[in-house]
Amino acid sequence: MQDQDNSRRDFIKAAGVGGLGLVALSSPWLKVFGDNKANSKAASDKVRIGMIGVGSRGSYHLNYLKQMEQTDNIEVIGVCDNYQPHLNDAINITKGTAKGYLDYRKLLEVKDLDGVVIATPLHMHAQITIDALKAGKHVFCEKAMAKTIEECKLMVDTAREKGKILQIGHQRLFKPTYIKAIEYIRSGKLGKVTQIRAYWHRNNDWRRPLPSPELERQINWRLYREYSCGLMTELASHHIQVANWVLGKTPVSVMGTGSINYWKDGREVEDNIAVIYSYADGTQFVYDSMTSNKFYGLEQQILGDKGTMELETNKMYSENPPQPAGILQLVNDIEHGIFDSITVAGASWVPETAAKNKGEMICLDDKIDEGKLQLIGLVNAIRQNKPVPQLMEQGYYSGLWTLLGQQAIDEKRIITLPKEYII
Amino acid sequence: MIKDIVIKAKTIKQELWVFLGVFIFAFCLNIYAILHYKTQWKELYTHLYIVVLLALAIYIVALVARSLYCIIRRSFSKKS
Ligand SMILES: NC(=O)c1ccc[n+]([C@@H]2O[C@H](COP(=O)([O-])OP(=O)(O)OC[C@H]3O[C@@H](n4cnc5c(N)ncnc54)[C@H](O)[C@@H]3O)[C@@H](O)[C@H]2O)c1
Numbered sequence: 409m410q411d412q413d414n415s416r417r418d419f420i421k422a423a424g425v426g427g428l429g430l431v432a433l434s435s436p437w438l439k440v441f442g443d444n445k446a447n448s449k450a451a452s453d454k455v456r457i458g459m460i461g462v463g464s465r466g467s468y469h470l471n472y473l474k475q476m477e478q479t480d481n482i483e484v485i486g487v488c489d490n491y492q493p494h495l496n497d498a499i500n501i502t503k504g505t506a507k508g509y510l511d512y513r514k515l516l517e518v519k520d521l522d523g524v525v526i527a528t529p530l531h532m533h534a535q536i537t538i539d540a541l542k543a544g545k546h547v548f549c550e551k552a553m554a555k556t557i558e559e560c561k562l563m564v565d566t567a568r569e570k571g572k573i574l575q576i577g578h579q580r581l582f583k584p585t586y587i588k589a590i591e592y593i594r595s596g597k598l599g600k601v602t603q604i605r606a607y608w609h610r611n612n613d614w615r616r617p618l619p620s621p622e623l624e625r626q627i628n629w630r631l632y633r634e635y636s637c638g639l640m641t642e643l644a645s646h647h648i649q650v651a652n653w654v655l656g657k658t659p660v661s662v663m664g665t666g667s668i669n670y671w672k673d674g675r676e677v678e679d680n681i682a683v684i685y686s687y688a689d690g691t692q693f694v695y696d697s698m699t700s701n702k703f704y705g706l707e708q709q710i711l712g713d714k715g716t717m718e719l720e721t722n723k724m725y726s727e728n729p730p731q732p733a734g735i736l737q738l739v740n741d742i743e744h745g746i747f748d749s750i751t752v753a754g755a756s757w758v759p760e761t762a763a764k765n766k767g768e769m770i771c772l773d774d775k776i777d778e779g780k781l782q783l784i785g786l787v788n789a790i791r792q793n794k795p796v797p798q799l800m801e802q803g804y805y806s807g808l809w810t811l812l813g814q815q816a817i818d819e820k821r822i823i824t825l826p827k828e829y830i831i
Numbered sequence: 832m833i834k835d836i837v838i839k840a841k842t843i844k845q846e847l848w849v850f851l852g853v854f855i856f857a858f859c860l861n862i863y864a865i866l867h868y869k870t871q872w873k874e875l876y877t878h879l880y881i882v883v884l885l886a887l888a889i890y891i892v893a894l895v896a897r898s899l900y901c902i903i904r905r906s907f908s909k910k911s
Contacts, residue, residue, distance in 0.1 A: 731868065731870065733870055733874045733877070733878045733881070734861065734864030734865040734867065734868040734869075734870035734874055735860065735861045735864045735865075735874065735878050735882065735885070736878070736881065737864060737868045737870075738860065738864040738867070738868070739881075739885070
């Protein structure tokens with residue numbers, strides 16, 4: 409258990425907080441690292457995990473879980489995938505220690521299985537999650553939560569009814585930069601935040617190579633509406649979750665637009681989208697995503713009247729950066745006075761282009777991997793055998809507003825949240 | 832044959848006085864800058880290294896100018 413304590417300590421250090429008390433209000437789920445008292449399982453008891461869906465993201469989780477077998481006293485006892493080549497790869501990752509399943513329901517029948525990690529395509533999230541919860545297992549399900557808002561609600565209701573943990577894979581909730589940033593924002597460092605902007609730009613067709621053409625829909629499920637909502641559920645859901653977290657509330661409405669204007673290759677999901685979420689106090693979250701230009705990549709910008717944060721790149725800029733020492737300013741002014749070309753008439757209009765100050769880092773030590781931390785959090789929560797404060801809610805409202813954003817795009821109208829979906 | 836260059840003690844003393852003058856000038860510039868740009872008084876010591884560098888730069892420029900002046904004056908006095 410020494411290693412488990414170490415990872416917890418490293419994390420608290422990296423997040424730059426003296427103790428969890430400081431972030432307890434803005435990121436209450438981190439209490440899961442503070443409370444080591446086991447309820448259902450002693451630290452010496454193994455936590456037994458099963459993996460369902462071991463494609464790209466699933467194998468990433470599986471690799472971490474295998475590492476955690478050495479450090480966090482867990483055991484991956486089963487892996488499941490309905491695509492044999494992926495199942496074989498996963499069994500190889502476990503060096504044959506985990507049993508393979510083609511049908512997830514068989515894995516759920518295993519008695520001493522404590523929890524499952526689900527990384528299947530979106531359309532299967534709800535069904536597998538609900539079956540797992542009903543079988544008495546704790547669940548970590550990848551984002552986005554589900555494909556419809558009804559499914560999202562049913563997942564939450566089932567988790568609450570069964571008293572089981574339901575964690576959605578929004579790893580930024582465990583990223584030291586984000587935790588530190590939210591703490592700064594709440595302490596007023598950015599002043600009043602009135603807008604959040606985010607974008608995720610790529611320049612590729614988002615397709616994966618096919619072993620044979622009939623596997624198109626199975627492998628490239630993201631491109632078809634039967635399985636996914638494309639850019640909204642697969643990418644935007646992350647930034648929607650962060651926007652809600654930053655503001656400490658959820659939107660009241662969303663409007664949006666999208667189209668297929670570049671990749672006319674038979675896909676059914678948009679290749680470009682733009683959505684605007686409005687919050688009760690008039691704050692906006694403006695988001696766009698495209699797949700035919702990657703110059704700006706991805707970013708999430710928090711705009712306050714005292715400063716700006718760029719979370720993806722761990723940067724913070726003050727609206728009034730500290731001015732350089734007087735002597736340096738004097739030398740600089742003299743230099744400009746001598747060498748700058750003299751304008752006959754002063755400029756009557758100066759273009760208000762972006763400020764160019766270098767800014768500072770939000771978090772000095774951000775090397776720790778949030779992908780692994782969220783799994784350590786899951787294992788801790790399973791040991792404590794109680795839902796983690798606010799964690800499921802973060803995943804729920806992010807999933808919900810992601811889907812309402814998609815609805816706004818589809819129906820070309822402003823969408824509000826139906827009251828019965830407030831939890 | 833290489834000629835030895837002899838710098839007299841008087842010259843060294845004189846140059847030290849010149850440098851001191853230049854340093855005081857640069858120091859005053861720092862005071863002026865702090866007042867003008869409304870920055871902090873602690874810059875008097877935190878940015879002393881800039882003052883020293885500035886004094887050195889001014890001293891070198893002044894040295895070059897003074898040397899040129901001497902050379903020109905000497906060549907004129909030789910001709911006359
Ligand atoms: N949090 C993140 O940053 C992040 C990153 C990538 C993917 N994801 C999420 O992870 C999930 C999986 O994405 P991916 O890129 O790994 O997709 P993938 O296609 O590579 O993997 C999905 C796997 O699930 C398997 N599968 C499908 N139906 C199944 C079923 N009924 N039972 C068992 N296995 C089944 C598939 O055969 C495949 O191996 C998605 O929800 C995606 O949004 C999250």
